[in-house]
Amino acid sequence: MTETFFPEKFADRVDTAGPLIGTAPAAAGRTTPAQAWGAQRENGPIAPMPIQRRALLPDDVAIDVLYCGVCHSDIHMVRGEWGAQPFPMVPGHEFVGRVTAVGRDVTRFAPGDIAGVGCMVDSCCACDNCMAGLEQYCTNGATLTYASPDTRGPGQTMGGYSERIVVRDRFAVKIPDGADLATTAPLLCSGITTFSPMQHWRLGSGQRFAVIGLGGLGHMALKLAVHRGAETTVFTTSADKAKDAYAMGATDVVVWHPTANDPIPLAKELANRFDFMLSTIPSPYDLAPFLPLIRRDGAFVNVGAPGLIGGVTGGALWDQRRSLVGSCIGGMPETQELVDYCCANAIRPQIELIHPDDITQAYLRVENKEVRYRFVIDLAAGKTAQA
């Protein structure tokens, strides 16, 4: 990532002479203080943290955040499980809020609109992938919503556990009128991450789909697959989730035991069964028990663990011409498509709404597989408490 792509890099170098629209201070070329919730150090608690938001650039929107989901990625990042990260850190990469001001070049948003933001807030917008609307694969490196060097302001990006944010308009999606906002927030990460591979590998009716892990991503995958008419099996380590899985439309539920000698009960009966298996397991795991369950030309798609996935043999991939692939969130056009699709078809995550002061405790409940099925932070509640 170089300044060549971002000649407008720092806010204080920006020409703000043209009219910026809205009442937020950011529109008047000033930075704005914002109450946020973040970690001061690796593994630290999530506590109130005042931050500054940059002044608006001509293609920016300022958003008052209303609801932000808690993704397991936030926990990995705060815990340092994905390597050393910059601190202080304000996590949060699936949120919705009200637009308060727009830069003079913004045409898609006006003050008062509801906007959503996911895992990215910038990219080069010029490489082949960005031109194809696949900004998450930007060959110059997309700017993540938090803990990335900020290409448009000083320091690191700070995410959605915050009462307001400023983002480049291309990286905000429009939220349809009348959408329930708390249950829309998780679509911006858990929804798009599971939708995108279903689109790419064309999951459709009559196919047999399996999702491994019924958490934030997994339960969205289940709901999306069921809506597409796929016969869906849930692999869960939590027997008590079976009832919920059936209520969400699962055809079958397999309770499996990752550390057992035979982790998957009835594995022989399930051989060559699935067209598409999607893993949302958040930690390194052994693939060997799952590969034989994939039918000819089927795919195993990993959207979970970015670390080591063991147990892959060349032979298990030869056999039945199986594919082993991964997928990363989704591009901006596809994210808009997913939000519109879920709102039009009433596909909604099951959420637990929490106050910002309860995020630290919520992390523990996610790690213990206790969340049903996505925590969403009510930022407006935090604001009231501060007032």
Ligand code: NAP
């Ligand atoms: P989550 O809510 O914690 O769900 C993960 C589920 O996996 C758990 O509910 C549990 O389901 C199962 N699980 C947990 N630990 C396990 C273990 N050790 N062995 C086997 N199964 C286990 O997490 P999430 O927010 O859905 O995120 C899942 C993963 O996707 C995280 O690693 C996250 O960082 C990653 N992610 C990737 C992308 C991407 O673009 N590729 C985007 C977002 C998130 P059961 O109780 O049903 O077994």
Ligand code: ZN
């Ligand atoms: Zn996420």
